[in-house]
Amino acid sequence: MPKTPPGQTRERVYHYVRERLFEGRPPTIRDVQRAFSFRAVETARGHLETLVREGRLAKRTGEARGFTLPELPAPKLVPILGRVQAGALSTAVQDLEGYVPVESTHISHDLFALRVNGKSMTGAGIYPGDIVVVRRQPTATSGEIVVALVEDEATVKRLRIRNRRIELHPENPDFEVITPSRFQCLILGKVIEVRRFLDKASAPLRY
Amino acid sequence: MPKTPPGQTRERVYHYVRERLFEGRPPTIRDVQRAFSFRAVETARGHLETLVREGRLAKRTGEARGFTLPELPAPKLVPILGRVQAGALSTAVQDLEGYVPVESTHISHDLFALRVNGKSMTGAGIYPGDIVVVRRQPTATSGEIVVALVEDEATVKRLRIRNRRIELHPENPDFEVITPSRFQCLILGKVIEVRRFLDKASAPLRY
DNA sequence: TGACATACCAGACAAATGTCTGCTATCGTC
DNA sequence: GACGATAGCAGACATTTGTCTGGTATGTCA
Incomplete structure (x- = not known):
């Protein structure tokens, strides 16, 4: 299990989520996992939660496909x-x-x-x-x-x-x-x- | 349990789903149920499936929040x-x-x-x-x-x-x-x- | 070195959500 | 009236998906 430099993968995760949101198709955590070939769900979730903590993403807790962009509803x-x-x-x-x-x-x-x-x-x-x-x-x-x-x-x-x-x-x-x-x-x-x-x-x- | 004239409620369900999709927040079947105060999930699902059969909606089977507009991805x-x-x-x-x-x-x-x-x-x-x-x-x-x-x-x-x-x-x-x-x-x-x-x-x- | 943070993995659990089977009631039609 | 179609209900079940607990490895810094 190789380790990537801090923040690098997260940046890509962020852009992936954005893309999906712009398409009107909010991703699941497991979507992110698959997209980046993580072997554990938690890895994907870790990145997503961090992005939320950083204020770059928002989420509706417990809800399926609950990640959104903060302040920026879809057009x-x-x-x-x-x-x-x-x-x-x-x-x-x-x-x-x-x-x-x-x-x-x-x-x-x-x-x-x-x-x-x-x-x-x-x-x-x-x-x-x-x-x-x-x-x-x-x-x-x-x-x-x-x-x-x-x-x-x-x-x-x-x-x-x-x-x-x-x-x-x-x-x-x-x-x-x-x-x-x-x-x-x-x-x-x-x-x-x-x-x-x-x-x-x-x-x-x-x- | 009152019954509405054929198609009337469905029309409103259709517009509800559209609105949600335009907002970039695809609804669950239970969202539809709640929005229309149906007492059974199946009622909501019935309408949604009919709309898919009519070609007015599309869906990704089994997926959470899988209903979309056919041919028309979000902007x-x-x-x-x-x-x-x-x-x-x-x-x-x-x-x-x-x-x-x-x-x-x-x-x-x-x-x-x-x-x-x-x-x-x-x-x-x-x-x-x-x-x-x-x-x-x-x-x-x-x-x-x-x-x-x-x-x-x-x-x-x-x-x-x-x-x-x-x-x-x-x-x-x-x-x-x-x-x-x-x-x-x-x-x-x-x-x-x-x-x-x-x-x-x-x-x-x-x- | 040790404490701490980060990236990642593994597996289990629980909540959210889609799906199915069977039921009642109303309406129109033959 | 019998029949079929439609609207709606009830509850169970299965899958999808979010959440949690605990683990390994690597790097930074005092």
Whole structure:
């Protein structure tokens, strides 16, 4: 039974566990044992417990496959809504185009995604076909890019509040500013992220 | 023991399992039992097995927490490399800025992410501070947006091959076309996705 | 040298978890 | 009504998996 320099194997164990967690397939202690050809379960467990003690991993005691990354939950998928219907703001799972993974920082928020249609925001780097990730919220501050529902149609625009009036500004000279009344316009949320898929193969999966 | 209309409870079980999988925390059968207050494990298992038979879930028999989504592994995180060093193309985990989750479609590929520095690609909707997701590959076809290493510096440009010469085109009139020799230039990969974080809070987590 | 820590092994035990067999009740259909 | 399909229950059992106790070997440091 050869002995490895201190910490060296543990580093590899750590990366192995991470990989597995990123795949969404938490390993058992015996998985780790097998992956590193340890002849005893305790060897694997020793490394894992040490990693927990060092704060590099977290665990749910007694639970099968209970090792996780501390503070870092797995990325969450948010639904890409094909259309946003007026009135019902609840996630319509029916006309679902797919899912996009988002940063785990804001898994607590109510997020959804939307595919951009027109060219009215190209000046802000938002092009047709892009997907915007939206945090659902009823209001926003002036200057932010929002998704608003105007006459039953969802549009992405930059919000400006001038003289207590709502203005929806495009970022493309070919389009005009919309100045809806408070009753015509409903702010669905604020755009927090834009993503463009340059490669067809990387487009979100439909399922 | 009340009985629910056919399929109704199962639908909810399905969504519960999905949620858990998206969180990276595969449920046990007894987790499902508890979540729906079934008085027997078999009830939960019945639904789960049916979902597998219907092809809506997949499972690894006998394994603890073995239920997964078919075809759809959990999203993967790819590293955002702070800098790309010449020569060594291996992922330098050291100067790591964080991780971004990517679509599960291409988990098999060798991906990394890079933060964009200059304004040379604004015409293509790629702005400073954006993060590009790159598929590592030594070559690319003309017209694709690539990450190239020119004189030890990584740049994002549109690749054009004219008269068997490599040209790196910016998408901003303020910048000039680079025409490196084959020896000065190394194609690191092809940009498959662009993402911009409009909200500071949504920026990738450093850890 | 001896005390101590680390890496690893061996085997047993216990808790968590998947699987099976058999049962009741409700609904729709022939 | 008989039949089959579905939803659900009850309890036992088997496997997987986490936990524990005790051991050997090697290195560091006083």
